[in-house]
Amino acid sequence: MVSGLSKAFGPVRAVDDLSFEVEPGVITGFLGPNGSGKTTTLRMLLGLISPDSGSATIGGRGYSARTRPNSDIGAVLDAAGFHPARTGRNHLRVYCTVNGYPPSRADEVLALVGLAESGKRAVRGYSLGMRQRLALATALLGDPAVLVLDEPANGLDPEGIVWMRELLRHLADEGRTVLVSSHVLSEVQQLVDHVVIINRGRLVQQSTLVALAEASSRVAVRTPDVEQLRAALDRAGAHVEQSKPDSLQVTGLTVAEVGHHAFAAGVELHGLAAEHGELERMFFALTADTEQQPETMSGRVR
Ligand SMILES: Nc1ncnc2c1ncn2[C@@H]1O[C@H](COP(=O)(O)OP(=O)(O)OP(=O)(O)O)[C@@H](O)[C@H]1O
Ligand SMILES: [Mg+2]
Incomplete structure (x- = not known):
């Protein structure tokens, strides 16, 4: 200790x-x-x-x-x-x-x-x-x-x-x-x-390690209504990045949670999948040589 x-x-x-x-x-x-x-x-x-x-x-x-x-x-x-x-x-x-x-x-x-x-x-x-x-x-x-x-x-x-x-x-x-x-x-x-x-x-x-892996995994989601989905996920506290014109990458929510928020907001989905293997990226982000931690990393892992 x-x-x-x-x-x-x-x-x-x-x-x-x-x-x-x-x-x-x-x-x-x-x-x-x-x-x-x-x-x-x-x-x-x-x-x-x-x-x-x-x-x-x-x-x-x-x-x-x-x-x-x-x-x-x-x-x-x-x-x-x-x-x-x-x-x-x-x-x-x-x-x-x-x-x-x-x-x-x-x-x-x-x-x-x-x-x-x-x-x-x-x-x-x-x-x-x-x-x-x-x-x-x-x-x-x-x-x-x-x-x-x-x-x-x-x-x-x-x-x-x-x-x-x-x-x-x-x-x-x-x-x-x-x-x-x-x-x-x-x-x-x-x-x-x-x-x-x-x-x-x-x-x-x-x-x-499991919690770290969960926190570092991203959900890829495809929708014809990117703006509305982004707004819904933002409200849910997720970190959202647009990867393609019709796709978002979501950190901080599970696949089920992303699906739920889309459904609740009435947004049509064309694809929804978890992306794993991001642990190393998380480690680099956590230990990046800055005073400020990336917002997606804070308070998400217990
Ligand atoms: N005896 C010492 N005298 C002066 N500075 C030291 C001494 N021991 C460690 N340091 C400094 O303290 C810091 C931490 O060193 P430490 O060896 O604990 O790091 P580490 O995490 O084990 O690194 P590594 O992964 O390279 O083994 C470094 O900046 C190092 O230069
Ligand atoms: Mg050492």
Whole structure:
């Protein structure tokens, strides 16, 4: 849980009065463009840097107030920093020793992340995707209830992303809290249930992915009476754009609602269809580099 969190680096307000909540049992995507403050927020959540104001807590406590933080929270902020000459397995065994886990735990997590074989090789020969897997294995060593991953899909091939999705889904289904950051919505779109979207350190959206998809989908409607339909939809609070002389694109209403308003206004329709696949457009609109959010995006998603 993040509440009123702020952090500035000199003149840069990296995180600016940010508040959001993350629930157990679901995968939450923490999204924002490069430099929007994701890593800075996660670093505060993990007690690596201290906030200027506000708080970032997990289960009501700050990370540094925990006695055994590794068992409560598993985190990957950076899939680098492995000793290049060590094997993946040895890397994990060092962590086991430091944290008091049995050495057999290293092999368990290697199997979990699909590195059972490669674990015997030196890390210097690992691809970026393999490093991501090893980092994830490290985070899972303590069987944590909360998993925090910074850009975990970065460097994974499509197959790796599918694998990651299944693993994270499994972990969330066990009731764990899973928070994954990304600067590309499309990369985690298949992965997350909830989204927290930030821009310039500020919250711009917190909702389920389904709600975001609904809000970003448009309805295409064709009518011989464009003006009258436009007036009716405007009255209903929709955002309406004319795409062709006889067609409108409507944001903020469902297909059924558009049909209903047309019917109520006595407007003849020649076509009515939902347009999907607009999530990425929504993400760009939400994180566009302006102070003002587009009117179609405000107050529509809960
Ligand atoms: N240690 C630091 N010193 C100075 N400025 C910093 C420091 N860490 C982050 N910043 C600045 O804070 C802002 C937010 O950075 P942050 O790394 O949190 O963004 P991000 O959302 O994780 O970006 P990316 O998607 O590129 O990883 C940026 O403007 C960055 O330059
Ligand atoms: Mg980052």
